[in-house]
Amino acid sequence: MWFGTCTMLLLMATVWVANTVGYLTSVRMALQNVMSPARLAVAAIGSLPAGSSATAEPDFTDSEVVELQNALLENELQRRQLLIENARLHNELRSTKRMAAIEAVSSQDLVDFVAVKAKILSHAGLSDSLREAFIDAGKAQGLQRSQLVVSGAGLVLDKGTDQGIAAGQKVAHGTAVVGRISKVSQWVGLVQPITAEDFSAAVQIVKLAPQGASYGAKGLLEGTGTGGCRVTAIPYTESVAVGDEVFSADIDGVQGPRLYYGRVVHAEFSAGGEWDVRVEPAFQADTLQEVAVVQQRLNTARTGVARQ
Amino acid sequence: MKTNFIWLLLLWFVLVLEQARVDLLLSQSLLMPVAVACLFWQRNGAGSVLAGIALTVHWLLQPVLAPIAGAVVLVLATMLIARGARQATWSPTVSRKSMNAWWVDPLFVLVVGLACHSIVSTEFNLQTAAPAFLSRLLIAIPALGLLLFASHAAEEFGWRKVSQM
Known part of the structure; x- marks a missing residue:
């Protein structure tokens, strides 16, 4: 069991370093893409009104359903972009804090x-x-x-x-x-x-x-x-x-x-x-x-x- | 093998659920209890790998300062499981202290893991971390309790073979 744990710790450290350097943006996007269908399904089930079930007849027309699906996909795309932007800003904030500490002890440019x-x-x-x-x-x-x-x-x-x-x-x-x-x-x-x-x-x-x-x-x-x-x-x-x-x-x-x-x-x-x-x-x-x-x-x- | 597959599916489903309903579920409030239950159910390297991968993927999707909580959960759980395995070994000459109640170790790992995650995700702002930690516990403890109860019941009814490391 210790072997499995140590392997996972090594994996975590590698992922952390790679993410800090910025190598994992494409991996994150790929993961988001892989999860999207299941996540949309869960979100759709979760957004059903109380008392209704998945088999209930929808009250929307076909065009409305298509519109809603398009809106949902657009929101999903936007959410991904915001997620990545948020992560990048976190990284910037951390590096800025580190740089501030360094500048505090350095003298002239x-x-x-x-x-x-x-x-x-x-x-x-x-x-x-x-x-x-x-x-x-x-x-x-x-x-x-x-x-x-x-x-x-x-x-x-x-x-x-x-x-x-x-x-x-x-x-x-x-x-x-x-x-x-x-x-x-x-x-x-x-x-x-x-x-x-x-x-x-x-x-x-x-x-x-x-x-x-x-x-x-x-x-x-x-x-x-x-x-x-x-x-x-x-x-x-x-x-x-x-x-x-x-x-x-x-x-x-x-x-x-x-x-x-x-x-x-x-x-x-x-x-x-x-x-x-x-x-x-x-x-x-x-x-x-x-x-x-x-x-x-x-x-x-x-x-x-x-x-x- | 079947058990590994079922845990893989369960961890994947929980991961998706947390990502889909970020409005309802605080990050790690559901995944961490399931990962802890997986570790204590499997009690072997496969459990560590499954839980470790799930926690790493979750960190990749919602990155915080560092994947400290995942690492802490893995190390603590492995230590406690290894200690439990040593204590369970019978010896005619050595008298050992009795083991903790079956639910104490997983609960301890969960609480420490969630505390770490809450502190790291709020960038060490304890005033914000405390309410987030309590909110996570409100979801995580019942989830862990359910899984531990299922695990214990499976042992009691003989549906699960307890393997030692």
Whole structure:
């Protein structure tokens, strides 16, 4: 008997670890699916009114029965999604509590995020007059054309490699993401807006509820090329609703302050089992005068100590 | 083999019932007494495996902090069953203390298991755990009593062979 008990203890420990890591979501879904028919049957029996029996003639018409069955299945699907979401939030809460304890004894952050302010020179690429002016000024300093001008459509900023601007850095207006530096020269930088067709970034949906905000699904924000954005790669088990807010999941692959992308204006679960989520950006490009380029920098105080 | 199959069916049915009527049944209030009864009825490795799997599946479907309650139930039940088996061994030279009443050990395991589950599921908030524990006991004790009575009656009438470990 001890052998059986020890085996089960080992199984429990394995399941616990796997669940903590997040490997068991699909297993949980499979279990829910296996149990669904029996559970629906039990629920249906349990919901019969007092005094009636399973063999009693129903008072519903066929169409009403079909409607009720559909509603029951929809509720079941929703219940599963809520169950998984609940479990995930429990995990997040536990890890947050652990992290809070760790942060309490740690000192300074290794990586800081700073915002370099930049004025917008143009909303539609580098103008010819500026291009010529840059080339003339650069020739005097022995710089080549490729080091001076950037080609392409989008916002042109008055900051370049001289100020530490580099391709890929996020550009924000307040906390709202405007786009990403796509090309950079000595003195200017070109911004690819988040609505551009080639733009993509890791995002996380934040749901607003009366009891407070909570993190939702992670996905990939892509520009539509027509002034809007969409979020793809959201698992079918997650829930998304109109009005949810969209924040960055990380900054250039590094965890940092959460920047805001916009609000969900359309969320539909298609018959193919995928979410169609549309996002309205949080800024209007035409009205922008000044933006900030978000850069990550190593904490020199800490790296200096480490070298000694 | 037949007994194992019947217990498997019973545990599965209870698992489904708890999942279907979460509005009426607090988690583990029905599954745990059945798992404890299974352990004390079978008194062998098969009972441990069946009860362990049922408790693990339940934890997977309704995860709490950790499957501590299931582990506690399995270890405690195995310890008590092993101790009972040692005490039941007759020896002409050694005088042993008489065994507890037949219902004490399962009840003890159930109470400890439910207490653990209530505490863990409320994330160690004892103020919330206490009423939840009492509510679970109200369902679990009659269920366990019924199963233990059936087990004892089966032994008395000779319908069940008592095997030792």
